[in-house]
Amino acid sequence: MATTSIARPQAGVRPEGGGLLHRLFGRQPAGYLFLLPWLVGFLGLTLGPALASLYLSFTDYNLLESPNWVGAANYVRIATADPRFVAAMRVTLLYVVLSVPLKLVFALLVAMAFNRGLKGLPLYRAIFYLPSLLGSSVAIAVLWRQLFAGDGLVNMALWQLFGIEGPSWISNPRYSLYTLVILSVWQFGSPMIIFLAGLRQIPVDMYEAANLDGASKMRQFFKITLPLLTPVIFFNAVIQTIDAFKAFTPAFIISDGQGGPVNSTLFYTLYLYQEGFGFFRMGYASALAWILVVIIGAFTAFSFLSARYWVHYDE
Amino acid sequence: MATRIELRQIVKSYGTLQAIHGIDLTIEPGEFTVFVGPSGCGKSTLLRMIAGLEEISGGDLFIDADRMNGVPASKRGIAMVFQSYALYPHMSVYKNLAFGLETAGYKRAEIDQRVAQAADILQIQHLLQRRPKALSGGQRQRVAIGRAIVREPKIFLFDEPLSNLDAELRVQMRLEIAKLHQTLGNTMIYVTHDQVEAMTMADKIVVLRDGRVMQVGAPLDLYNRPANQFVAGFLGSPKMNFLPARLDSAASGGHTISVAGRTLDLGRRLAVTGPDEALMMGVRPEHVVLGENAGPASLGLARVQHVEQLGGETILHTALDQGDVLTVSSAGQLAIRPGSMVPLGLDPAFCHLFGADGRVL
Numbered sequence: 215m216a217t218t219s220i221a222r223p224q225a226g227v228r229p230e231g232g233g234l235l236h237r238l239f240g241r242q243p244a245g246y247l248f249l250l251p252w253l254v255g256f257l258g259l260t261l262g263p264a265l266a267s268l269y270l271s272f273t274d275y276n277l278l279e280s281p282n283w284v285g286a287a288n289y290v291r292i293a294t295a296d297p298r299f300v301a302a303m304r305v306t307l308l309y310v311v312l313s314v315p316l317k318l319v320f321a322l323l324v325a326m327a328f329n330r331g332l333k334g335l336p337l338y339r340a341i342f343y344l345p346s347l348l349g350s351s352v353a354i355a356v357l358w359r360q361l362f363a364g365d366g367l368v369n370m371a372l373w374q375l376f377g378i379e380g381p382s383w384i385s386n387p388r389y390s391l392y393t394l395v396i397l398s399v400w401q402f403g404s405p406m407i408i409f410l411a412g413l414r415q416i417p418v419d420m421y422e423a424a425n426l427d428g429a430s431k432m433r434q435f436f437k438i439t440l441p442l443l444t445p446v447i448f449f450n451a452v453i454q455t456i457d458a459f460k461a462f463t464p465a466f467i468i469s470d471g472q473g474g475p476v477n478s479t480l481f482y483t484l485y486l487y488q489e490g491f492g493f494f495r496m497g498y499a500s501a502l503a504w505i506l507v508v509i510i511g512a513f514t515a516f517s518f519l520s521a522r523y524w525v526h527y528d529e
Numbered sequence: 530m531a532t533r534i535e536l537r538q539i540v541k542s543y544g545t546l547q548a549i550h551g552i553d554l555t556i557e558p559g560e561f562t563v564f565v566g567p568s569g570c571g572k573s574t575l576l577r578m579i580a581g582l583e584e585i586s587g588g589d590l591f592i593d594a595d596r597m598n599g600v601p602a603s604k605r606g607i608a609m610v611f612q613s614y615a616l617y618p619h620m621s622v623y624k625n626l627a628f629g630l631e632t633a634g635y636k637r638a639e640i641d642q643r644v645a646q647a648a649d650i651l652q653i654q655h656l657l658q659r660r661p662k663a664l665s666g667g668q669r670q671r672v673a674i675g676r677a678i679v680r681e682p683k684i685f686l687f688d689e690p691l692s693n694l695d696a697e698l699r700v701q702m703r704l705e706i707a708k709l710h711q712t713l714g715n716t717m718i719y720v721t722h723d724q725v726e727a728m729t730m731a732d733k734i735v736v737l738r739d740g741r742v743m744q745v746g747a748p749l750d751l752y753n754r755p756a757n758q759f760v761a762g763f764l765g766s767p768k769m770n771f772l773p774a775r776l777d778s779a780a781s782g783g784h785t786i787s788v789a790g791r792t793l794d795l796g797r798r799l800a801v802t803g804p805d806e807a808l809m810m811g812v813r814p815e816h817v818v819l820g821e822n823a824g825p826a827s828l829g830l831a832r833v834q835h836v837e838q839l840g841g842e843t844i845l846h847t848a849l850d851q852g853d854v855l856t857v858s859s860a861g862q863l864a865i866r867p868g869s870m871v872p873l874g875l876d877p878a879f880c881h882l883f884g885a886d887g888r889v890l
Contacts, residue, residue, distance in 0.1 A: 422609075428603030437628070
């Protein structure tokens with residue numbers, strides 16, 4: 215009986231005719247060509263500067279002279295002799311802890327209201343999403359300063375409606391951070407849209423089965439909606455927390471770049487900016503940036519590790 | 530004790546669209562009733578109205594002697610098995626079964642006992658700690674049924690529960706649901722679009738079309754004595770053959786009709802207005818007989834177009850001289866090839882005559 219054998223290339227033996235292109239990119243050079251625009255951007259604008267900043271974090275560098283290697287001195291100083299680092303960290307953590315849960319709760323409440331089959335939903339959705347597009351802009355930060363200033367709109371309303379003479383919210387260290395928390399919560403549109411998509415994914419049958427079992431709306435929320443929404447809650451929480459750690463513009467505008475009053479709005483990124491572009495201590499600023507990277511990385515890793523205990527993925 | 534359900538002039542409207550048109554129906558205690566009909570006929574809507582998941586636009590629903598129109602779903606003593614199973618994916622099988630009992634505030638010992646009992650009936654004891662995603666389709670279906678059983682409801686409702694299962698599993702689950710009905714003895718309503726499920730499981734079949742009841746009765750009553758052409762065509766596989774016919778004359782013994790170019794003496798009188806009335810004659814494939822002297826009335830020779838060998842029976846798709854198509858079902862394995870000519874006949878006693886409005890004559 216005639217048999218047909220198919221020759222297979224031996225392992226480790228390169229087929230004949232491979233040129234330089236082949237040796238560099240294997241059998242799919244066209245694929246790498248399509249990848250090139252992103253690759254150039256990633257290497258030149260992300261990975262390159264990131265590695266450069268890692269090197270600079272071990273130097274004393276003022277932009278004008280060559281970097282001077284100082285070893286771990288910047289990190290040691292941050293850890294042991296920098297009260298402004300402690301202040302910035304405290305303000306940022308407080309901002310994260312307050313703004314992220316508040317924003318997520320508010321976004322979820324609005325999404326649930328929208329999920330009840332509202333008429334004109336696309337219009338409302340667009341209106342409520344708008345602050346997310348504008349919220350982190352300079353214009354909105356300026357508007358916020360006008361709203362919460364001593365003679366701002368909030369105090370005018372308080373006076374007109376209740377006869378209360380409010381303080382200058384942004385000039386008072388007791389309240390200034392909270393105005394920024396409110397600004398952050400106001401930008402709930404993006405997580406709200408994602409929550410709404412998540413709510414739409416929960417099959418109606420499950421609520422109907424719970425209805426037949428006599429489960430109250432509250433029990434349905436805690437036993438069905440919330441557990442089935444945990445993948446979306448997880449996603450929103452991670453993204454919003456990372457965003458909150460990186461918040462910069464509102465504090466910069468409201469405090470004129472100072473982080474005042476009395477360091478009450480000294481966000482970590484603002485302090486980093488001051489060190490780098492105010493005092494031209496680029497090496498020190500780079501060390502601050504890498505500490506933030508480690509903090510965000512640790513938080514994200516912790517989130518993913520904890521997810522297996524509280525995030526319920528279907529199928 | 531089993532429960533009686535009564536529907537009086539039940540109506541369902543969505544704005545100006547009326548989906549259910551004044552349905553009257555009584556389901557006796559312990560009866561296994563199947564709502565059957567094509568997609569969009571309103572069978573699921575009717576079931577959901579009984580369950581309390583859909584508002585009743587008009588008419589009255591009684592469960593035993595109590596009017597239930599405004600009563601919440603959870604207070605009707607009903608459990609429902611959904612087509613999608615509606616299992617909670619984040620809960621174990623045990624938690625899924627226990628959910629309704631926990632909601633109702635039962636003590637842990639009672640919950641454990643009821644869950645164990647249901648798991649025993651459905652043979653899912655070994656699955657109790659698993660999540661739904663780790664179960665096969667059939668196992669999920671059992672859990673969904675178990676969730677209904679643990680609540681010990683007065684009435685079980687099934688909304689196309691076998692639609693997502695493969696053919697083999699459907700047959701198996703069909704039997705198990707029928708056994709469950711025998712064991713529990715509860716009133717059960719089962720919705721399906723599959724007439725085989727309806728015929729094999731039901732004590733009573735309700736055939737629906739466009740939100741109206743076409744006929745109610747025992748499976749064989751509907752099969753043997755369909756009230757109209759729709760029911761006649763819907764029940765039975767292969768479907769009933771329909772041939773256009775014309776009323777010829779009325780002799781003393783009964784009417785004769787012209788069908789497929791031949792005259793057929795029915796041997797009975799039809800409730801018709803006069804001669805030349807256009808009719809439709811229906812005959813089931815198993816009532817068309819093969820052979821030279823097959824049956825009292827011959828239909829002549831027919832050309833075999835296609836042959837289906839099912840092992841226990843052979844189904845022939847044939848065409849008569851005039852082009853009328855006739856399906857023939859014959860027991861056993863027949864050695865007939867497509868293209869051959871076969872003589873066909875029938876017994877007028879098994880013929881169904883329908884008027885222009887589709888009603889049986």
